Amino acid sequence: MKLPSLGFGLGLRKEHYQAILDTSPAVDWFEILSENYLVPGGKPLYFLDAINERYPMVMHGVSLSIGNTDPLDFDYLQQLKDLSERINARWISDHLCWSGLAGVNAHDLLPLPYTPEAVKHVATRIKHVQDFLERRLLIENVSSYVTYTQSEMTEWAFLSAVAEEADCLLLLDVNNIYVSAVNHEFDPLDYLKGVPKARVQQHHLAGHSDYGDYIIDTHDHAVVDSVWALYAEAVKHLGPVSAMIERDDNIPNLAVLMQEYEQMKQVSASALSESVQDQGGAHV
């Protein structure tokens, strides 16, 4: 059901273009922010092509607006499809959110109400997008800061229902689960256990900003220990899943980011090893 795993990746950012070409870091794959390359030409596409010659890539978008009530933007989808062909994207992901209304784009990943109406609405649109792109989509859980009075189910029940109804894959952002768990006071392990394991194609890891009573998903810090711990739980529960680190602000040099990349591999390997030991123990 799932696509072949790619291993461990990093988000491709312009700050690292030259260093990647100069040093060919031992990264299994890169995830691009699709919209950064939906431009006519110039530097972004030059470096994209040059790096794509050496590394597999996946596409991660922020403009699908799958939860919007406006019609789907087929011009955007065509550009997405063309880009995916250009770089032989292994898969395409976007967020389970909405981002605007009546033609106005808020450029934010706004949470949806967790209702049967929203499940049906979003799943129908995902199916249209999958038909158009001729591939299954990965849908990612977002960080959220509000709970709507309308909501009738947990976030993970909503995500699961959408995935089942649309028959899509999931990009489970471990940091977003952690952020939302703190903001909405739920147990993040319930989330991990509540999603359909067979649909989880990819993980995101990222840093955030802790304001004490709440956390904001800012991608401007290194991954914190509690998110590494939750990632270890995700690996134990969901098995080996392609994972990558997102960094969008306060971006360190590539060598520093590679240390975090190695940490991601170590956390995963340790968790898998513990998981195997646990399973072995169960057989004794």
Added chain:
Amino acid sequence: MSELLELQRSMMQWLQSESGDIHHKVLGTEKVSAETRLAIYANAYRYRLIDALSDNYPSVHTLLGDEDFYNDGVEYIAAYPSQHFSIRYFGSHLEKFLAKQHQDTAVLAEMARFEWALRDAFDASDTVSVGFEALQTIKPAAWVALRFTLHPSVACLNLEWNVPQLWAAIENETGQIPFEQAEYPIPWLIWRNALKTYYRSLAVDEAWAINAVMEGKSFSEICTGVCEWVDEAYAPERVAGFISTWLAADLITALDV
């Protein structure tokens, strides 16, 4: 109206004007009130868009200063909410906005025009340029009707203020220079060669010629046009000189006989 649409209307009203009934549609907790939670989204909306403006208009930001840039940014968001899927294009109306907002400081709108043109050149289409050898294949009789296609990054701006010099001083951190208004608008050429963006001022006849090329005028029509500034006998030589300069800068991507 569906519940989803109703909720989205309330949330968008909140983001765009911090008003409406969204407070009745979200839950607060003991630790974090509904107001605090909603403020996170309102702030994110504002700051994300203002950051995008600053990315595309670093020198407008410097000239205005943080406070005025922020305040203008807030007004700009209200006047021109983003309607493109990519935030890259959110700032496309800033020149128009600043021209109205700062009628006494026209240099700001001109700086916006200059920076937006640089931005457009940065990611304009990649098109392979033709070299001198292509020109050598044109038979003498065909020169009269010869037309040229320019690289998609090429833009020609008429600027009344010393905007390129101000931009360079800010970019290179060489210290403040005063605003200066020229007696007549000065034409400036902006283009990208390979991955680098360039700009230079143009003599008035070269500016006319490059605009004529953009309008699809032929070599002979361009020669006739530049006679306004040079003697008729020297016009072909003058225009050939322009073409040679443009070829050297990889500005010409096709010759059409």
